[in-house]
Amino acid sequence: MNVRRLLFPIGAWLLALLLVAAPAQAQEAGAPGAADANATLAELLENPETRQQLIDRLRGLAEAAPAQAADGALAEPSLPRRLAEATSRIAGDLGNQLSGLVQALGGLFSDGLGEDGTFDMAAFVGAAINLGLVILATVALFLVIRRLARPVFTRLSQWTLTGQGLQPLIRLVIGVALAALVDVLVVALAYVGGNLVATFAVGESGELSTRASLFLNAFLVIELLKAAVRTLFASRYEGLRLLPIAAGDASYWNRWIARLIGLAGYGLMVVVPLVNAYLSPTLGKAVGTLIMLGAYAYAVAVVLGNRQRLREALNRKAGQTTMTASRVSLQLFARTWHLFALAYFTVVLVLTLTRPEDALPFVLLATLQTLVTVLVGMLVSSFLTQTIGRRIRLGDDLRRKLPLLEPRLNSYVPTALRVIRAVILIGVAMVVLSAWGAFDLAGWYASEAGRGLVGKLVSVFLILVVAAATWLGLASLIEHKLSPETGGGVPSARAQTLLALFRNALAIALITLTAMIVLAEIGINIGPLIAGAGVLGLAIGFGAQKLVQDIITGIFIQVENAMNTGDVITVGGVTGVAEKLSIRSVGIRDLNGTYHIVPFSSVDTVSNYMRDFAYHVGEYGIAYREDIDEAIQALRNAFEELSGDEEHKASLLEPLEVSGVTALADSSVNIRVRIKTTPGNQWAVGRAYNRLVKRHFDAAGIEIPFPHTTLYFGVDKEGGAPPANVRVMPRDAAADDGSSERRLAASSPDEAPPEVHNRGDED
16 A cells, blocks of 8 residues: 555656647557556556545646646746847857857868868869859850840830830839740740750769759749849839839849849858758858858948938939828838838848748748739829829810819819828738738738728728718719709709708718718717717707707798898898808898898798899879870880880880879879889889989970979968068179079069979978
8 A cells, every 4th residue: 555655646647647648648559668657557546545646636736737827927038038038049049150160160171071081172173163064054044045135125115115005004014024024034044044054064964963953943043033123123124114213223223132132042042052061061051141141231231321312312202292191101211211121131130040941931932022012002002193193184074064073073082092092001011011920911811800800991991982972973963953054054043042952961961871880880889879969959959949940940941932042032121132041041131231140030021022023113203284194105105215225125024014193192193103024123124214214204394393492471461462572683793692592573562472482392
């Protein structure tokens, strides 16, 4: 029993290991110690006491596992500590590699690295000569074939610059794609020729040496990368250059990037493997490190040396840009481009030092994805700018029917371009981060959150597009109805007022519905919002009853067509022209130019002087001694003359209506006439007719009474009037004393004194 108790801890740990590493034990079941362990475990399980102790022990281990995991999580190093550890590890690796390089060089010159302990110089020289012949033949074939293909590049460049029938950007993309295809064919032919030379002309016939294979594979990869760079910085062919830079700048950057690619590519893909194979792996690793450090130093020197030059070029390009977003982006990139370049080369160096086995393929693939993504984003943005970024021009007929459609579209385009460019920028950034392993784009999109976010963004975009298209369509239809040049002709005042009100109501309703649908689509519960809006509306209804009355009265006024914009009306005691008509008030400009705003709640009666037709009603008084029929004829003659007037004859709807004598007034006989006119012209017609009536009355000698005064000198008791003591003064004397009074003497005392009349309507 004591022996079994002593074996209990061993059995417990064995069982734990079996449970954790069951597959490993299953694979090693045939091992010599496995049978003894299984027998001991079976013996422990047969005893109830040891079995219970084993169960208790396993439960204790299970309970302690979460606490240990939590302690481990708490003890996980922070990001600064991990960065410090990575930096320390890289520095240690560099030190070890330098030490290994020194030892390898010492061993190379002391002990030799051949199989028999000596360095075989003859074999080394032969291998170097064969490799040199392969390199020379491959490079010569590449230069000759590229020289033969030069006319093709020239013609493609001329076509992209001067071709017709396509947009310049589309021609550029097609020309660059064809040139890249020709460039790839040139590299492929040179690669195939190099393989043939290495197989049949150099070394043993029919065999391709490892050395030649390393170079040819490196040649294929590096020249393809250079061909990709030439699509951006084609120095000889301006029409095949994707980036809009000068030929000198393109030549400089093309030459510099080609040198960098050749140095790093041939060094890591040819020199390092050969050193590993023929000299020492340690020496090869050290040589690779030195190559990368040299390439990094060269790249940093070039970037810092061209920092200000490229910054000025980007600022000049930004000054030529018309869109604000593009200008700001270019100015920001001009200040920070060197930081991105230094970060890129630093990441490449760190990856090469920390992951030498797979760093080069990863860096090449990530760089290629980055270049392609950025290039595609730039091309799409440029294509959109050339396609819809300029001012939209509609046809003459469509612009005549819909006069506001073109300016409205041109006002929407810059906003749409800014949104699309922002989406393109975000997409490019996400793809670039995914290419470098900083963000798992595919995994994020495969997740529920990623798919949900993309779906919501697409839905919101479609909703906004549909809302904008609906507004454009309906607003254009309203403008079509309001345009006097369309098939409907000049719209009536009522149609103008109702359509204007409908357009405003449509805008408010569309904005509200779109906002509600967008909020619901992005996951916001709009139920409380709608309920709150209902409560708020109820509170506003109770607190602003006057406003509600204004709106309701305004609706009925519009339905009954009581007034329209431009009508002369009397509303709320104010008479004038209705300049602005809303759903709750009317703006009136009176004769003095004063602008009145009359709310509809204060309107009891609407007097409209502009509905269907109007009348000029005139009453003309003549003296009692005049002939009424002669006066009526004079009025008719005046109307006939008015009917012949080019200015006013179009406003007359019916012949003159003579109502006759309407009153025998105190000092005149009044005759009423009425002239039916078009609405709004009754005042002008009335003024012109009054002028003609005065002229015709004067020509006929018909007196129009005016105010006069009768001088009464009184009578005596017998009823006789005493003579007036009137003296006639000379005209000059009357003028001297400033008096206009005439003094007259009665011819005899028995005659009545003369009356001095001041003609008028009163005695």
